[in-house]
Amino acid sequence: MSLSEFDLIEHYFKRTCTTENSGVAIGIGDDCAILDLPDGYQLAVSTDSLVCDVHFFADVDPYRLGYKALAVNLSDLAAMGATPKWVSLAITLPEMDELWLAEFSRGFFELANKFNVVLVGGDTTKGPLSITVSVKGIVPRGLALPRNNAQADELVCVSASLGEGALGLACKLNEHTVKNRQYFIDALELTEPRVELGILLRNLASSCIDISDGLTQDLRHILKSSNCSAKLELDKLPLSDLMREEIQTGSINEQSAYQYALTGGDDYELLFTISAANLAQLNKLIEKSEVTIPAISVIGFVTPLQQPLIQLFKQNEAVSFSLQGWDHFKGQI
Numbered sequence: 001m002s003l004s005e006f007d008l009i010e011h012y013f014k015r016t017c018t019t020e021n022s023g024v025a026i027g028i029g030d031d032c033a034i035l036d037l038p039d040g041y042q043l044a045v046s047t048d049s050l051v052c053d054v055h056f057f058a059d060v061d062p063y064r065l066g067y068k069a070l071a072v073n074l075s076d077l078a079a080m081g082a083t084p085k086w087v088s089l090a091i092t093l094p095e096m097d098e099l100w101l102a103e104f105s106r107g108f109f110e111l112a113n114k115f116n117v118v119l120v121g122g123d124t125t126k127g128p129l130s131i132t133v134s135v136k137g138i139v140p141r142g143l144a145l146p147r148n149n150a151q152a153d154e155l156v157c158v159s160a161s162l163g164e165g166a167l168g169l170a171c172k173l174n175e176h177t178v179k180n181r182q183y184f185i186d187a188l189e190l191t192e193p194r195v196e197l198g199i200l201l202r203n204l205a206s207s208c209i210d211i212s213d214g215l216t217q218d219l220r221h222i223l224k225s226s227n228c229s230a231k232l233e234l235d236k237l238p239l240s241d242l243m244r245e246e247i248q249t250g251s252i253n254e255q256s257a258y259q260y261a262l263t264g265g266d267d268y269e270l271l272f273t274i275s276a277a278n279l280a281q282l283n284k285l286i287e288k289s290e291v292t293i294p295a296i297s298v299i300g301f302v303t304p305l306q307q308p309l310i311q312l313f314k315q316n317e318a319v320s321f322s323l324q325g326w327d328h329f330k331g332q333i
């Protein structure tokens with residue numbers, strides 16, 4: 001039995017809205033969704049496409065693809081301090097594969113339900129496999145976290161640990177044989193968007209971005225738009241225990257681990273600038289939080305504008321590192 005586009009939407013993507021106060025006046029199935037914005041809030045909108053053979057492998061587990069397509073979009077909302085509310089989804093598929101769609105929608109809705117995000121519309125088209133997700137969130141007026149407000153002497157901070165997604169990709173490409181292979185592949189494919197942390201940062205951080213293209217590249221976006229520079233301490237870059245284990249057992253060398261942490265991308269951790277006083281307050285809020293929020297590492301500080309934009313130090317000595325990140329139109333820059 002082959003399903004029509006309408007049947008397909010109905011079957012796999014029309015879910016009863018269970019969220020109270022979802023703000024959905026008219027949801028999926030009409031020409032447009034009609035959404036209510038609470039008084040005193042602004043709308044945050046972000047769209048990301050995932051294209052087969054560019055962002056993911058053709059044989060990727062569809063459950064994980066559905067999960068990640070939403071996760072990377074939620075990460076952008078987190079970077080603005082927005083609370084996720086609604087999402088629309090466009091899928092281009094080479095053929096109607098019901099098993100694939102069932103798994104894709106299972107992954108997508110598992111994460112959507114976790115953050116009470118309601119699917120309010122979408123489109124399906126026949127063609128080369130690609131996924132486009134557009135998320136909408138809300139943020140109290142004036143409290144969105146910009147990129148262009150970093151100030152000299154503030155601390156540069158990052159959540160959780162870095163480089164794991166990049167090592168996961170390297171494992172998939174068989175560039176490394178590591179002990180904890182599946183852990184790193186999970187870090188790549190089952191990204192955890194830092195939504196709760198973004199919300200805590202609203203009143204505390206001066207600038208914020210999520211690390212999708214690599215720490216140095218994404219930090220540059222903050223520094224360029226804020227007219228500042230930064231000094232980073234290599235030894236303060238957070239590497240997970242399992243990453244350190246791989247270094248200790250010789251699966252990867254330390255240089256590679258730092259390269260992944262600095263330039264690998266696919267971390268989806270939050271990178272932000274904050275005053276020392278506000279960081280102390282943030283850490284108290286994290287301690288009190290009912291949901292688990294990852295630890296914050298101070299990796300350096302903001303300086304007045306100077307060249308190079310990012311200076312790296314290792315035990316107080318300046319070190320040079322190739323500060324590349326990934327740019328889709330230029331390749332490695």
Ligand SMILES: [Mg+2]
Pocket residue numbers: 075076079209210212
């Ligand atoms: Mg982003």
